[in-house]
Amino acid sequence: AAGVIQSPRHLIKEKRETATLKCYPIPRHDTVYWYQQGPGQDPQFLISFYEKMQSDKGSIPDRFSAQQFSDYHSELNMSSLELGDSALYFCASSPRRTTGAGAGYTFGSGTRLTVV
Amino acid sequence: AQSVTQLDSQVPVFEEAPVELRCNYSSSVSVYLFWYVQYPNQGLQLLLKYLSGSTLVESINGFEAEFNKSQTSFHLRKPSVHISDTAExxxxxxxxxxxxxxVFGKGTKLTVNP
Structure with a gap:
């Protein structure tokens, strides 16, 4: 079965550079979520999109922005990168409209961002 | 708002021993509950979930969790662990x-020793 695809798997950037992370949800999943997991930390919710509109916002820095496109894939754009942005960034998708809340989502394998 | 407390940050056990990973939550509204497992350098995999119905839920690899509404708990158990269960x-x-x-808890690192 198709899973949530994230690219790239690994990314190394220098401070003050920009980065774009991509997420391709499971087909027919209409909702995408982004989480950030720092080293040794629990995942923290950043932002979510439902039917291409932002549906919820968490602890996402102003330097970050995200969007969901017509094909439901999502991109997380990160600017003015700081050392503290080094983390594992997860995307997850769910079939919220068809299945309803509580179905549980499927996570991608994550993008490991290292800022040097 | 919701919060999740995992009381043990690390749990070392020997192979074939039973294990319980504790989870308590706080919420002013009803919640759905989940356990995810993360193997080293990998993503998050759904282990099991409680949505409604029977308070005891089981996974395909021998784990089970019981929802206790009065104690606001959702502890994870396995009667006999394997080396391969080592994960967060x-x-x-x-x-x-x-x-x-x-909303995630801080995680419990389970280490199964031979």
Whole structure:
């Protein structure tokens, strides 16, 4: 079965550079979520999109922005990168409209961002 | 708002021993409960979930968790662990209705020793 695809798997950037992370949800999943997991930390919710509109916002820095496109894939754009942005960034998708809340989502394998 | 407390940050056990990973939550509304497992350098995999119905839920690899509403707990258990169960385990919740953003506990690192 198709899973949530994230690219790239690994990314190394220098401070003050920009980065774009991509997420391709499971087909027919209409909702995408982004989480950030720092080293040794629990995942923290950043932002979510439902039917291409932002549906919820968490602890996402102003330097970050995200969007969901017509094909439901999502991109997380990160600017003015700081050392503290080094983390594992997860995307997850769910079939919220068809299945309803509580179905549980499927996570991608994550993008490991290292800022040097 | 919701919060999740995983009481043990690390749990070392010997192979074939039973294990319990504790999870308590706080919420002013009803929640759905989840356990995720994260193997080293990998993503999050759903282990099991409680949505409604029977308070005891089981996974395909021998784990089970019991929802206890009065104690606001969702402890994870396995009667006999394997070396391959070594991983980080996260308990998570999100409210029924409204936002589906997951609130995670800090995680419990289970280490199974031979």
């Amino acid at each position: 385990y996260f308990c998570a919740v999100h409210p029924q209705g409204g936002s589906e953003k997951l």
